[in-house]
Structure formats: C-alpha cells, structure tokens
Amino acid sequence: MLSICLINFIFLLMISSASFLLSIWFLYYDFNMVVELELLSLNSSMIEMVILIDWMSLLFMSFVLFISSMVIYYSQEYMELDKNLNRFILLVVMFVLSMMLLIISPNLISILLGWDGLGLVSYCLVIYYQNIKSFNAGMLTALSNRIGDVALLMSIAWMLNYGSWNFIFYLDLMKNDFYMMLISYFVLLAAMTKSAQIPFSSWLPAAMAAPTPVSSLVHSSTLVTAGVYLLIRFNFSFSQNLLFILLLISSITMFMSGLGANFEFDLKKIIALSTLSQLGLMMSILALGEYKLAFFHLLTHALFKALLFMCAGNIIHNMSNCQDIRFMGSLIQCMPLTCVFFNICNFSLCGLPFLSGFYSKDLIVEVMSMEFLNMFIYLIFYISIGLTVCYSFRLSYYTLSGVMNFLSLNSLSDKNFVMLKGMSGLIIWVIMMGSILMWLIFPSPYFICLPFLFKIMALLMILIGMSLGYQMSKFKINDSLKSLKNVILVSFLGLMWNMPYISTYGINLYPIKMGEIYTKNFDQGWMEYFGGQNLSKKLIFLSQFFQFFSNNHLKIYFLMMIMWLIFLLLNF
Structure with missing residues (x-):
C-alpha cells in the first residue's frame, strides 16, 4: 500500500x-x-x-x-x-x-x-x-x-x-x-x-x-x-513614484541581507538571508519596469534555493541536528553527493556561467546597467552581487573544506537514499532550466550594448566576492571582538541592522512599559486614591461606624453620657 x-x-x-x-x-x-x-x-x-x-x-x-x-x-x-x-x-x-x-x-x-x-x-x-x-x-x-x-x-x-x-x-x-x-x-x-x-x-x-x-x-x-x-x-498600474519607492526599499533590503549573511553562523539562517537578498533583486528589477525578468529570476531562484535547503537539511539530519557551520568541515569526504549538489546550487546562486542562476542574474544586471540610474543604485546592485558570492564562498569553505570540527565518533554518510532521490530530481533542472526558460520567455533575444568594462563588471564582482569570502573564512571573529566598537558593529550587521529588536521589542516592550506606567499612576496611583476605590472605602468605613452604634445602643448610650459629663467638667 x-x-x-x-x-x-x-x-x-x-x-x-x-x-x-x-x-x-x-x-x-x-x-x-x-x-x-x-x-x-x-x-x-x-x-x-x-x-x-x-x-x-x-x-x-x-x-x-x-x-x-x-x-x-x-x-x-x-x-x-x-x-x-x-x-x-x-x-x-x-x-x-x-x-x-x-x-x-x-x-x-x-x-x-x-x-x-x-x-x-x-x-x-x-x-x-x-x-x-x-x-x-x-x-x-x-x-x-x-x-x-x-x-x-x-x-x-x-x-x-x-x-x-x-x-x-x-x-x-x-x-x-x-x-x-x-x-x-x-x-x-x-x-x-x-x-x-x-x-x-x-x-x-x-x-x-x-x-x-x-x-x-x-x-x-x-x-x-x-x-x-x-x-x-499589478505592475501595469504602478506610477513612477511608487516604482521609485519600491526600487529604493528593495535595493536596501538586498544590500542589508547580503551583509548580514556574512556575519551569521547558522546554516539555515545564511540561506534564509540569501533568499531575502534574491527577493530584493527581483523587486528592484520589477521596479525598473522589467516584470518578465523578475518572473524569470523568480523561477530559476525557486529551483536552486529549494535544492540548497534540501542539501542543508541532509547535512543537519546527519549531524544530529547541529546547524552551526563552525562545527562542520571536511564534509566533502563524508557526504560527497550532497556536497556536489550543495556546491552547484551555490554556484548557481552566485551567477556562475552557465548554470540556471547565471541566465537570469546576468541579464538583470546588464539591463540595469543600460537604465538611466544614479550611482547609488548602480553601486548597490554590484556590491550586493559581490556580497552574495562572498557569503556563498564562506559557507562552502566552512562546510566542505578544512578539518572536521564535529564529534570524533560520528556516522556521517550519504546513505539517506530517499532524500538523495528527491534532491536528484531537482539537480538536472538547476543546471538546465535557465537556458530553457530563456528560450521560452524571450523568443526574440535582448540586444544589450555595453562597454567592455560594464560587460565584465559582474564577473569582476564575483571574483572580488570570492576573495573576500575566503578572507572572511580565515578571519577569526573572536579575535576582532576585543574592542567594544567591533562588538557593536558585528552585532549590528549580523542582526540585520537591529530589525528583529525593532519588530519585537519595538512593538511589544514599549507598549507594555507604557502600560506599567499607566497602571502605577492611574489604576494604582493618585487617580485611584481620589477616585472610585477611595470613595468606596470611605463609605464602607462610615457605614461600619454607624452599624457599630446601632448594634451596641445601651453601652454606647452610657458611654456617651460619661463622655458628656467629662466634657462638662473640663469646660466649666
């Protein structure tokens, strides 16, 4: 069954x-x-x-x-x-x-x-x-x-x-x-x-x-x-102002997530931040009016990102649910097939020729280079491409090469055959689908006329990103955290410009603090003293006082007589 x-x-x-x-x-x-x-x-x-x-x-x-x-x-x-x-x-x-x-x-x-x-x-x-x-x-x-x-x-x-x-x-x-x-x-x-x-x-x-x-x-x-x-x-209904806002926000998102991924050590979070970077890329080319290019990159990205997560899942599964890349290393010897898939996906993400990611990413960058844009957008696009290569190379360096940093008694192997079959179903399309989709979606070829330097700019950024990624892999982060400035900088960049704090503490903590102040000053403070609670206490006290008189009338009567006599004696 x-x-x-x-x-x-x-x-x-x-x-x-x-x-x-x-x-x-x-x-x-x-x-x-x-x-x-x-x-x-x-x-x-x-x-x-x-x-x-x-x-x-x-x-x-x-x-x-x-x-x-x-x-x-x-x-x-x-x-x-x-x-x-x-x-x-x-x-x-x-x-x-x-x-x-x-x-x-x-x-x-x-x-x-x-x-x-x-x-x-x-x-x-x-x-x-x-x-x-x-x-x-x-x-x-x-x-x-x-x-x-x-x-x-x-x-x-x-x-x-x-x-x-x-x-x-x-x-x-x-x-x-x-x-x-x-x-x-x-x-x-x-x-x-x-x-x-x-x-x-x-x-x-x-x-x-x-x-x-x-x-x-x-x-x-x-x-x-x-x-x-x-x-x-919805792209046909967007005005120029709205597209400008979208371009600004998406390009900053792309840059922020690419930067944050370089300071992250959780395997899944690095890939998640890479998704955020690619989403920023899709949104920004959409803001430039090229909705077909955004759709093209959406499809190619879907393939290699799904497989990238599957490879990460296989590694985590084998490493007893450990996700820290600092504990990994030399996985290529233990899990060769998973690591080959992982590397191909990383290359596709970086836009290495002639994998599926290259066709969409290179076209996006070249179309962006032909637009009449300011230097900020131009630079942020190319820097983000360099950062993508940087964190991808860093991730590959930490996981695949070097010395095994996990338990010395381990059982790492590529024996999860069902998982490998699921991953193998995607790898062919990760390699081939870029060119197939390009022939389908753009039957007439784009004519791109750019100077030689602009044409090889993407390749230059890939090479710069690779070298930076290699340097960051060797760079021991603990040594640099001696000074307080470096601690603040690394935590700021690594925590996505403190956005998790803003969207959790900013929404939860400060309203709760305000509630505490209001409780102290109003519900349990002067407002309560001069308001309903104090009034009810006074009324209860007075009613109890009069009840005391009505319950003990003879005793009270004699007591009042004595008090009256004392009062007369004192005054006369």
Missing part, C-alpha cells in the same frame, strides 16, 4: 508536468483564458469564482507543484521518526493549494483567500516543533503578515469603486485614477510584508524554526514569492 507521501508526490508531479506543457502551448500561441464559475445565483446577484489561466500562471504553477512534489518525497525520510507525518504532509499540501489559489486568481477576494491560507498554514508549520522558539517565531511571522492582510482588505474596499473585484480588467485602463493609485500603494505594502522587505524583514530568518522541508518550500516558491508574484500581476 502506497503511503500518503508517495500518493501526493505522484499526483503533484503529474499535474506539474501537464501544467508545464500547457504553459508552453499558451506561450506559443499567446493565449489567455478567463474562466468564470458560477457558485450561487440569487435573483439578480451572482457569486462567481474567476480563474485566470495564461502562460505565466501555468508556468509558475508547474514549478510550485514540481518543487512541492520533490519536497514531499524528501520529507518521507527526513520526517520518518515523526509520529504525525501524515498531518505534516497534509499541512504542506494545504500550503501548496493556498498558493495555487493565489496564482490563478485575477480577483482580489480569491487572492485574499489564498493569501490568508498561506499565512495561517505557515503559522501552523513554523510552530510544528512546539517549543518556545517556534512559538515566538510563529507569532512574529503571523503578526508581520497580518499587516499585509489588512492592506489587502483595504484595497478590496477601495476596489468597490469600480463595481468589481476583478482587478485584471482595470489595471492599465485606470492607471492614472486616484483610486487605482491608492489600491496600488496598498498592494505594494501587502507584497512588502509577504516578501519580507525592509522594515518587515525580521520574520524571514525567524521562520527557520520550521522543519527544513517546509523552509525549502517557503523560501523557494510559495510564501515569500507570493508578494513578488502579486506585484508582477
């Missing part, structure tokens, strides 16, 4: 293949289809479900389904000791279905259903291991994403001005309308929270508390890419 993992794996793989073939057919004939399903008709009112099927939605859907099928197959062995494996697989399937709903929706209501589905299921998956760290990370993830959900609800409210929520019909036509501009700003806010742009970046590394297969799915093709996909759909 087939397990639930295998059933889901086969089912998702079949739909993925069909979706990919359909997308090629739709792309070749430039064919779009809007399907309206009538759910309920009451008098003159109809409730309909609208589905948009075009080459973009079908292609993205095929990638999401393919990656999720491989992740589910991989989870069969990674989560084999888990008592609730079936529940885990069903949660992952729900996650993928929410993403499907978001991809095929040209309607803001159905997008919200998929959007909220992603938020809720991601919370369940982040807190899956049920410890304090997971609960904190889950709350941070859920509450950060709630901001985006509210922005989407606001855009739904404003969309009512057009009499329909099918935004796809109004984007280009109503571009200069005030309502559409307002909706665009709300959609941008929603996408920024989902794709973890500054200042909502801190939830992305925190979401690493989830099991590694979930991280692989979240960081490649589902949760974080939902924001980018929404912006790709």
Whole structure:
C-alpha cells in the first residue's frame, strides 16, 4: 500500500508536468483564458469564482507543484521518526493549494483567500516543533503578515469603486485614477510584508524554526514569492513614484541581507538571508519596469534555493541536528553527493556561467546597467552581487573544506537514499532550466550594448566576492571582538541592522512599559486614591461606624453620657 507521501508526490508531479506543457502551448500561441464559475445565483446577484489561466500562471504553477512534489518525497525520510507525518504532509499540501489559489486568481477576494491560507498554514508549520522558539517565531511571522492582510482588505474596499473585484480588467485602463493609485500603494505594502522587505524583514530568518522541508518550500516558491508574484500581476498600474519607492526599499533590503549573511553562523539562517537578498533583486528589477525578468529570476531562484535547503537539511539530519557551520568541515569526504549538489546550487546562486542562476542574474544586471540610474543604485546592485558570492564562498569553505570540527565518533554518510532521490530530481533542472526558460520567455533575444568594462563588471564582482569570502573564512571573529566598537558593529550587521529588536521589542516592550506606567499612576496611583476605590472605602468605613452604634445602643448610650459629663467638667 502506497503511503500518503508517495500518493501526493505522484499526483503533484503529474499535474506539474501537464501544467508545464500547457504553459508552453499558451506561450506559443499567446493565449489567455478567463474562466468564470458560477457558485450561487440569487435573483439578480451572482457569486462567481474567476480563474485566470495564461502562460505565466501555468508556468509558475508547474514549478510550485514540481518543487512541492520533490519536497514531499524528501520529507518521507527526513520526517520518518515523526509520529504525525501524515498531518505534516497534509499541512504542506494545504500550503501548496493556498498558493495555487493565489496564482490563478485575477480577483482580489480569491487572492485574499489564498493569501490568508498561506499565512495561517505557515503559522501552523513554523510552530510544528512546539517549543518556545517556534512559538515566538510563529507569532512574529503571523503578526508581520497580518499587516499585509489588512492592506489587502483595504484595497478590496477601495476596489468597490469600480463595481468589481476583478482587478485584471482595470489595471492599465485606470492607471492614472486616484483610486487605482491608492489600491496600488496598498498592494505594494501587502507584497512588502509577504516578501519580507525592509522594515518587515525580521520574520524571514525567524521562520527557520520550521522543519527544513517546509523552509525549502517557503523560501523557494510559495510564501515569500507570493508578494513578488502579486506585484508582477499589478505592475501595469504602478506610477513612477511608487516604482521609485519600491526600487529604493528593495535595493536596501538586498544590500542589508547580503551583509548580514556574512556575519551569521547558522546554516539555515545564511540561506534564509540569501533568499531575502534574491527577493530584493527581483523587486528592484520589477521596479525598473522589467516584470518578465523578475518572473524569470523568480523561477530559476525557486529551483536552486529549494535544492540548497534540501542539501542543508541532509547535512543537519546527519549531524544530529547541529546547524552551526563552525562545527562542520571536511564534509566533502563524508557526504560527497550532497556536497556536489550543495556546491552547484551555490554556484548557481552566485551567477556562475552557465548554470540556471547565471541566465537570469546576468541579464538583470546588464539591463540595469543600460537604465538611466544614479550611482547609488548602480553601486548597490554590484556590491550586493559581490556580497552574495562572498557569503556563498564562506559557507562552502566552512562546510566542505578544512578539518572536521564535529564529534570524533560520528556516522556521517550519504546513505539517506530517499532524500538523495528527491534532491536528484531537482539537480538536472538547476543546471538546465535557465537556458530553457530563456528560450521560452524571450523568443526574440535582448540586444544589450555595453562597454567592455560594464560587460565584465559582474564577473569582476564575483571574483572580488570570492576573495573576500575566503578572507572572511580565515578571519577569526573572536579575535576582532576585543574592542567594544567591533562588538557593536558585528552585532549590528549580523542582526540585520537591529530589525528583529525593532519588530519585537519595538512593538511589544514599549507598549507594555507604557502600560506599567499607566497602571502605577492611574489604576494604582493618585487617580485611584481620589477616585472610585477611595470613595468606596470611605463609605464602607462610615457605614461600619454607624452599624457599630446601632448594634451596641445601651453601652454606647452610657458611654456617651460619661463622655458628656467629662466634657462638662473640663469646660466649666
């Protein structure tokens, strides 16, 4: 009897293949289809479900389904000791279905259903291991994403001005309308929270508390890419001012996360920060008006990032759940196949010719070089490319070469055959899919005319990044932490410019402190003394005093007589 993992794996793989073939057919004939399903008709009112099927939605859907099928197959062995494996697989399937709903929706209501589905299921998956760290990370993830959900609800409210929520019909036509501009700003806010742009970046590394297969799915093709996909759909309605804001925020995010990854020692967090850097790259090229290039990089990045997390999961699984890269080293001798996959993904992430990441990344950089931009954007793009290579090379150096720093009695090996099969399904596409997608999405080639120095600038930055990564690997961080300035600098850069503190303490701590002050001064202070509580005490005291008189009247009478006599004697 087939397990639930295998059933889901086969089912998702079949739909993925069909979706990919359909997308090629739709792309070749430039064919779009809007399907309206009538759910309920009451008098003159109809409730309909609208589905948009075009080459973009079908292609993205095929990638999401393919990656999720491989992740589910991989989870069969990674989560084999888990008592609730079936529940885990069903949660992952729900996650993928929410993403499907978001991809095929040209309607803001159905997008919200998929959007909220992603938020809720991601919370369940982040807190899956049920410890304090997971609960904190889950709350941070859920509450950060709630901001985006509210922005989407606001855009739904404003969309009512057009009499329909099918935004796809109004984007280009109503571009200069005030309502559409307002909706665009709300959609941008929603996408920024989902794709973890500054200042909502801190939830992305925190979401690493989830099991590694979930991280692989979240960081490649589902949760974080939902924001980018929404912006790709909405890109026709964006004004120049809004695109400028997006360009500034996304380029700073790209730089910040690339810098932070160089000071991180947690294997999964380094890869998470690399995802953030790539999201910044997608957003910034989208802000330059090249939505097809952003989509191209979204797809190629999904493949190598999913496999990168799978390799990291295999390493962590073998190293008894140790994630610190300082304990690793010389893994190439113990786990050769995993390390080969890991290296190929790292090279693809860096944009090394002729892997899948190269085709999208190099094209993005060259198109950016042809734009009329200021020096800040130009430099930050190239520095971010150098930083990507720097942390990738540092990661490879720490994990693959040098001396084994783990327990001397260890059982590291490449014997997790089910996990390796799941990873092998992705490696072919990591190598080949860049060129295939380029031939599909851009049938007529781009003409890029640049000076020789501009043309080799990306390659120069890769080489500089490699040398810097090598130097940083040899550089002992403990020796440099002698002075307080260095401690502050390293902690500032390593903690994503203190963003986790701002988004947790800034939201939690200071309102609680204010509450404490108010409690002391109002509820338990002068307001209470002059207010209701003191008044009630006085009334209770007076009533008790009079009750004392009424209960002991004879004794009190004689006592009062004596007091009256004493009073008379004293005065006369």
